[in-house]
Amino acid sequence: MRGKQQMKVPLALRVNGEEKKIEADVRALLVDVIRDDLGLTGTHVGCLTGNCGACTVLLNGVAVKSCTVLGVQADGSEVLTIEGLAKDGQLHPLQKAFIENHGLQCGYCTPGMILAAHELLRKTENPSEDEIRKGISGNLCRCTGYQNITKAIRAASRAMQKTA
Amino acid sequence: MITQVFSYVAPSSVDEALDLLKKHRDEAKIIAGGQSLVPLMNLGVVSPRVIVDLNRIKGLSYIREDRDYLYIGPTTTHTTIEASPMLVKNCTVLSEAAAQIADPLVRNRGTIGGSVCHSDPAADYLPVLVALDAEFKIASPRGRRHVHARDFFKGPMYTVLGTDEILMEVKVPKLDVGSGSAYIKLALVEGGFALANCAGILRIDRSNVCTEARFSIGGVESKPMRLDKAESALTGKKITEAETEKAGDIVFQTVQKPMSDIHAEAPYRREMARVLTKRVIRMCLKRCGASSK
Numbered sequence: 320m321r322g323k324q325q326m327k328v329p330l331a332l333r334v335n336g337e338e339k340k341i342e343a344d345v346r347a348l349l350v351d352v353i354r355d356d357l358g359l360t361g362t363h364v365g366c367l368t369g370n371c372g373a374c375t376v377l378l379n380g381v382a383v384k385s386c387t388v389l390g391v392q393a394d395g396s397e398v399l400t401i402e403g404l405a406k407d408g409q410l411h412p413l414q415k416a417f418i419e420n421h422g423l424q425c426g427y428c429t430p431g432m433i434l435a436a437h438e439l440l441r442k443t444e445n446p447s448e449d450e451i452r453k454g455i456s457g458n459l460c461r462c463t464g465y466q467n468i469t470k471a472i473r474a475a476s477r478a479m480q481k482t483a
Numbered sequence: 484m485i486t487q488v489f490s491y492v493a494p495s496s497v498d499e500a501l502d503l504l505k506k507h508r509d510e511a512k513i514i515a516g517g518q519s520l521v522p523l524m525n526l527g528v529v530s531p532r533v534i535v536d537l538n539r540i541k542g543l544s545y546i547r548e549d550r551d552y553l554y555i556g557p558t559t560t561h562t563t564i565e566a567s568p569m570l571v572k573n574c575t576v577l578s579e580a581a582a583q584i585a586d587p588l589v590r591n592r593g594t595i596g597g598s599v600c601h602s603d604p605a606a607d608y609l610p611v612l613v614a615l616d617a618e619f620k621i622a623s624p625r626g627r628r629h630v631h632a633r634d635f636f637k638g639p640m641y642t643v644l645g646t647d648e649i650l651m652e653v654k655v656p657k658l659d660v661g662s663g664s665a666y667i668k669l670a671l672v673e674g675g676f677a678l679a680n681c682a683g684i685l686r687i688d689r690s691n692v693c694t695e696a697r698f699s700i701g702g703v704e705s706k707p708m709r710l711d712k713a714e715s716a717l718t719g720k721k722i723t724e725a726e727t728e729k730a731g732d733i734v735f736q737t738v739q740k741p742m743s744d745i746h747a748e749a750p751y752r753r754e755m756a757r758v759l760t761k762r763v764i765r766m767c768l769k770r771c772g773a774s775s776k
Binding site for chain 1: 484485486487488489490491493514516517518521522525526534536538585586587588589591592672673674
């Protein structure tokens with residue numbers, strides 16, 4: 320690499336409701352910014368090719384795979400990670416449902432899976448089994464075989480309809 | 484993480500973007516949804532020196548209509564295309580294809596412009612756009628030009644676009660109420676890359692005679708194939724099951740250079756071109772209210 324190229328860029332983000340200003344490497348992916356610059360390690364890296372979904376977060380309210388977004392692209396944006404789902408110490412219905420329905424084993428896919436489910440329930444109020452499976456088709460789980468995951472999502476959907 | 488250093492610019496106008504491409508030529512790469520580019524950069528397969536982000540340019544994400552056509556902006560996401568009432572009503576096959584791209588998360592970022600310019604032979608939109616006779620509007624420092632979909636794709640990840648050109652708009656026709664259209668993808672998993680895919684549009688008149696047939700196969704050769712011979716064989720005839728079989732045979736013969744890779748060998752792809760053509764014909768017939776007997 321010839322010469323000195325600029326490697327740090329200023330980023331301003333609103334993460335889980337808090338304003339953050341950082342100096343990030345221009346090459347950093349959004350998942351790198353979240354994990355390394357902001358210390359929020361609930362978001363995981365599984366593939367770096369946009370396949371596994373372990374890096375799923377909400378970017379401006381929309382679920383995306385943060386390993387496919389450059390950190391610089393998120394300048395001025397709002398990010399919600401798994402750490403931001405619980406409100407005032409109260410777990411989100413999805414988080415409760417995953418615990419109660421044994422929707423995880425190792426937990427590696429879980430933050431991404433929950434945020435993908437969050438996206439599904441945002442778009443579809445009472446998803447069918449088929450819609451649930453399609454909704455999480457971007458999230459791979461190596462442990463569970465998905466049955467308790469879809470069970471948990473169904474339970475969360477019912478719980479969220481009750482309180483709506 | 485990406486190891487190769489790059490400079491990142493997010494211009495606020497198309498002219499600014501074109502200036503950057505003109506200045507940096509093949510050292511620059513456009514980013515829209517990043518669903519193809521960023522994974523490739525993560526893998527170290529591509530290392531652009533300059534990234535030109537289109538996302539801060541206003542007015543590139545839209546779906547508009549006039550009496551006969553629909554106009555889609557290049558940074559319109561697959562999610563938007565999948566759900567657009569305008570497209571579902573007037574050009575269902577395009578929404579149907581968008582809905583099968585990857586998964587909901589990828590669809591939230593991926594764009595039609597990115598998919599078209601990336602020109603992956605397995606991409607879902609490609610045969611649909613070729614079958615629809617879509618037209619692409621392209622901007623460069625020299626002005627604007629229009630290219631038909633069937634002339635646009637040259638090979639794997641290779642189009643007619645120059646290094647200083649930006650895809651500005653995708654124009655597709657509104658399909659007649661009496662026509663039936665379908666898109667089918669053959670993949671190993673839900674949302675997986677197509678081993679073969681097929682898009683078709685059929686128009687049948689009141690005596691069940693085919694007045695218009697438009698078909699395209701993707702994923703088999705290294706760019707989408709327009710199935711002219713099969714179309715000629717179907718047009719002007721009542722499409723019975725025998726005619727459907729004949730069309731499939733023609734497609735089988737037409738495939739010249741099917742791809743071979745770890746997912747599917749060439750003979751299989753050639754056979755799938757036949758199978759998918761027949762399935763799409765049957766689906767189109769059903770959807771325009773006719774049936775093959």
